[in-house]
Amino acid sequence: MIRLIQRGLMFGNLFHVASPALVERYNRALEHLTGKRTALTDFYIDISGYSPEVGNELKDPLYLNHNGVNRQFILLSTEQRKCPLLDAKFSTSQGVLKRFIAENEAALFALTARDAVAGELVNTVYDISHPARLFDLRAITVEADTTRGTVRNAAQLAEKVDTFLQEDDAWFDDVLIGEMIQLAGQTGDVIRNPVKLKPLRVDKGNFWTSHFGGLYIFQTLDHPATIAARKKPEDVPTKYTFDLTQRNRIAKFLEYNDLVEPVVKARGIDGTAILKQKMDFILVSAVTEAGVDLAGTTRRDMRRLARDHAHLLPDEFHGLADLVNWAEHGGKWPRISSEHPAYFYTLRAASTPDADLVNMLLSELSPRDVRQLFICHKQAFYAAYATWADAKKEYVAQYLEAEYKADKAGARAALFGHDAPMEPDPQPRDLIARVGPWGAVRR
Incomplete structure (x- = not known):
């Protein structure tokens, strides 16, 4: 692979973590997510914060992606949006991370100026022991905060500020004022400079996964199917299941x-x-x-x-x-x-x-x-x-x-690339609707 690496065709466009400050922020986030730290002082990370060097040091290439689901991420800079996602287990993960960074770029720029942002692409499935479990992945929700809980603290401070402004006797509530002062010391002025990350929820839809040798799952189409790169899975919800040898x-x-x-x-x-x-x-x-x-x-x-x-x-x-x-x-x-x-x-x-x-x-x-x-x-x-x-x-x-x-x-x-779409075919496909698209296909 040395030819590809030397030409920037493999492990290219990664974010360089070289300064002591960035390394320490990364370690705080890594410990926050996994309980581990790295002794490396110079390494590269992808859009999710995954580093091949750290993975090699920890002897765990899935240290941010346990079981290949619910990928965790570490953001040190909004520049990570330009990075690839290494060893992706799902085709949708990189797009979700890019969208999250794009929609929260200003807030993330401010947050990463002082700390790392750690988070997770959350769904309700934590173990994919059978292909059918893939179809329970309905949506992805992005959850993120700094290692010091800046976003959480900012939300609490904003609530306390609202209480202070709305209640008549709040001026005499020393406990409330003390809590506001303490939180403001951690978050800054949330009235002038709001610290908030927009929630992001993305429907899973159709996707590829590297699990089970590679599966293409098309579940939202008029004629859904699962296509396996290797052995066809059994007992999946789609009516049709193919492997790559079934070209017709x-x-x-x-x-x-x-x-x-x-x-x-x-x-x-x-x-x-x-x-x-x-x-x-x-x-x-x-x-x-x-x-x-x-x-x-x-x-x-x-x-x-x-x-x-x-x-x-x-x-x-x-x-x-x-x-x-x-x-x-x-x-x-x-x-x-x-x-x-x-x-x-x-x-x-x-x-x-x-x-x-x-x-x-x-x-x-x-x-x-x-x-x-x-x-x-x-x-x-x-x-x-x-x-x-x-x-x-x-x-x-x-x-x-x-x-x-x-x-x-x-x-x-x-x-x-595509030009503007042409007018759709107005003719209904009655035969397909009656017999299904693969009813008479030669085996």
Whole structure:
């Protein structure tokens, strides 16, 4: 993984905890949450305050995420909003933390100037011993305060101030006045400078989890389903359950819920260019798996490389080549069914609230598109990267550094951006409503 780390493609954009003051604040929060402290004087943390170095020191990579649920977090700076979330157990966690920081940025800026903010993404499930327990995760509530209880004390002070102003004899209540003075010494003037964190509650909805080998749970759609990266779970509430080998059924699921669109027909992007780049990635995978040395190879060499090693090119490459030929030169539309290895390479998520989740699923169904795998599913990318030949590792690391890292936002917009949505199809799908979307699907 050293190539990725050196290029900032792994453990990149982390927040550096280096000053004694920040280390001490982190330790207060860590002890407050877990009862532990770190002896390190220099380490890096992600958006949740998790540090790989501290995890290694404590011999506990889940020291802020016990059992993989109810993730705890430590905020030392609002700058952590720019950091990734390492080893995420749920696809929704990073978005919730970003939203919490964004909605409370001013208050968090003031609070973290003097202390660390410690908190938790709370739900009612504390143990996921069976896949069915995942469906009890209905919503996430963010709870947070400083290690000294500044927010709690500020709320108490505000209540006492209201009492003091509203009750006629409060001027003679020495106990009340004494309590106000004591709390004000901890919180400051809450009348002029309110110290309050807005409550945040987020419905869980549809999500991915790394539990049980990786599960995509779509429970709020018209046709809900659970899709397993490995073994299909049993006894889950969704009517349909698939694994990644059931390509036909997954294709039907995506189609009937209007979750995908063909890359080559998508509005607002250069679909042909995207397909050509996917072909390059497939080509690189094929030739490096056969032991071909790519040293000195540039993007301009791809056509020559494809000619010289045409016998190594897989069906995915040829399917996308037919589609590119249609887009550039017209002719008959190439029929690429869900059974064809190239099928999921031809798709991207449609403009829906679940677009990121769908693109994540598509990246696992088209793993040779290393750019999408890296962008949409970091954990799957790192796991796959560890198994590649050195030639492929070097090519992919160089490509991501030169072509993606230089303009992440632009690359994401070019690949996954959407124009204004078109008018929905007014025709009802009566047959689907009567028999269900997978009633007649071939096994």
